[in-house]
Amino acid sequence: MSTEVRVPALGESVTEATVATWFKKPGDAVEVDEMLCELETDKVTVEVPSPVAGTLGEVVVAEGETVSPDALLATISEGAPSAGAEDVRPREVETTAKAESAQPSGHVDIPVPSLGESVTEATVATWYKKVGDTVAADEMIAELETDKVSVEVPAPQSGTISKIHIAEGETVSAGGILAQMAAEGGAASAAPTAEPAAAATPPSESGSAKDIENAPSANKMMAEKGIDPASVKGSGRDGRIMKEDVMNASSTSAPAPAASAAPRAPVSADDANREERVKMTRLRQTIARRLKDAQNTAAMLTTFNEVDMKAVMDLRNTYKAEFEKKHGVRLGFMSFFTKACVHALKEVPEVNAEIDGTDIVYKNFVHMGVAAGTPTGLVVPVIRDADQMSFAEIEKAIGEKGRKARDGKLSMAEMQGGTFTISNGGVYGSLMSSPILNPPQSGILGMHKIQDRPVVINGEIVIRPMMYLALSYDHRVVDGKGAVTFLVRVKEALEDPQRLLMDL
Missing domain, CATH: 2.40.50.100 (RNA polymerase II/Efflux pump adaptor protein, barrel-sandwich hybrid domain)
Incomplete structure (x- = not known):
């Protein structure tokens, strides 16, 4: 065969x-x-x-x-x-x-579950079971952290944990073995003896390490940048050095001299005793790297405007009870902003585009990213084909993604492919900010706190619920005129929601 x-x-x-x-x-x-x-x-x-x-x-x-x-x-x-x-x-x-x-006989290996495309390793964040504990089939026994998502590890079947190969805080490669369990009714003994940490030493650290061939692209880049292979930690199979490893090493090695030349100022023993040093999670490291990459790559600018939210708030108050009764979901502000952005992106398509090499790729669809804060950091789940959705469908999708984000259950597929992003800093009380782009996207809309302010309408000073809007955009793709036009169209749609129904 x-x-x-x-x-x-x-x-x-x-x-x-x-x-x-x-x-x-x-x-x-x-x-x-x-x-x-x-x-x-x-x-x-x-x-x-x-x-x-x-x-x-x-x-x-x-x-x-x-x-x-x-x-x-x-x-x-x-x-x-x-x-x-x-x-x-x-x-x-x-x-x-x-x-x-x-x-x-009777022993079952517990492997690292699928980590997703391009993810080669993970860190064991938490063991929920210890050696000697009994587990049921599909019961969660550990949680892994990658640079993108958290991954739960279920028990492959009922039995007893007999060995743990990878301790909390240690790194394991994709396809590696985390632990071993004695199957229920198996002949093997489940004596509670933990595997020593040395047992998790990858083959790359053995004498056969020199036989491992690094990625050709990695060898080429190390030669070009003058990087010693011994200083690069390989993330590939058996410790092979990949191209991404060299890129990470070169990006972190540049500021090293400055850091050593200007160490942190000495602190007193009393101060040192009151400090707490915590290693950044892989997710937080990735967030930091991507945000800095966005600043270094894009020609990022931000334009501001403000919107009178009275019309949206009145409409929402009028129909929210009927809306929830019919659709089973509350009518929030995010569906209005999503609809307004979809409307504006049709008129200013460059805000929904991205740069790929020397090409500009225009998207004839809208996969809306919705930034969400979680206990472990910022994630951006994507609402696919938001331009084809109703208000109720958008609210349901945002609610579902938000729950998954809080529970750490978002898959990689649910955070990929976004064409534009909305970030709502107003839920934390932010009055104004300049959001950072989510590469390779060319635009992100920042929402802020709704605050009563005096404004002039028809020659009279009145109090209205106002919100500042911020559009950060990549000036390599979007001109100032396009950015301002986009933000004005969002403002117009929110101040007169009937325009969305009339496609005006």
Whole structure:
């Protein structure tokens, strides 16, 4: 039986990749999830694992050739490989096979669940169970943190936790083994003896580390930037250094001299005793890096306006009871702002566009990002095709994403693909701010606190509920005229909501 090996998902807006390296040749034995080859795109390096165990058959695409997503790369003959192929099986695969065969009967490994595209490692944030505890099938036993989302680890079946390989705060690679459990009714003993931390040492730290081949793109970048490979921590399989690792190392190494040249001012022993030093979570590190990247990459400007919220508030008060009774969801302000932004994006499409290399990509749809604060940091779930939704559908979608965000249950897919973002700092009391872009988007609208202020209407001073609006935009794509026009259209739609119904 033959199994096809195809190009995996390459990421949003990536349409092709180049085969950089084949790590196996026809006739070689391969194990499930063993890396076969490596692809390079203009954004990331992608590893291609084997979907089955068997023997590598025909290699359809040679090194240096270009392929599209889902294109056929090679074939694998399933089943026992030939004797010749068995001889060339890598040493670490043999070791793994021996370890698996030596595993006591009744024991079940607890692996790292799928972390999502381009995520190669995670940190164990919390163990909810300890060695010796009994668990039910699908009961949550641990929580992992990646640089994008939190991932829950369920028990694969009922039984007893017998060993924990990765302690809290330690890092584990995608596909790694977190712990071991004795299956319910299994013959193996579930003695409460924790696995020492040394057992989690990856193969890359053993004597065979020098046999591990780094990503070609990583070697090239290290050579160009003069970076010592020993100073770069690899996130690839078995500690292989990937292109992203070099980029992270180069970005963090630049400010290092300044930091060492100007250390923090000495503090008294009394002050030091009252300080608390907490390591940043992977999510917080990613938020910090992405926000700084946005400032460094985009030509970011912010334009301001203010909106009289009386019409929206009156309309909401008039219909909110009927709305909730019919649709089962409360009528909030976010659906009005989403509808107003969708309306304005149709007139000023560059605010809904993005730069890709030397191209500007205009989106003929609106995937609305809604920034949400969580206990672990800011996340931006995406409401897909918001331009096709009713007020009730928008409110339901925002409510669902908000609950998932607070519970740490957002998937990577739910935070990808946004074309424009709304951020509501008003819920925290912010009166005015300048929001930062969410790359690669070209615009973000900042909402703020509604505050009664005196304004002049028809020559008279009246008190109205006013809100400041801020649009931050990428000046490389959006001109000042377009940015101001967009914000004025949002203002007009909110001050006269009937315009949304009339498409004016």
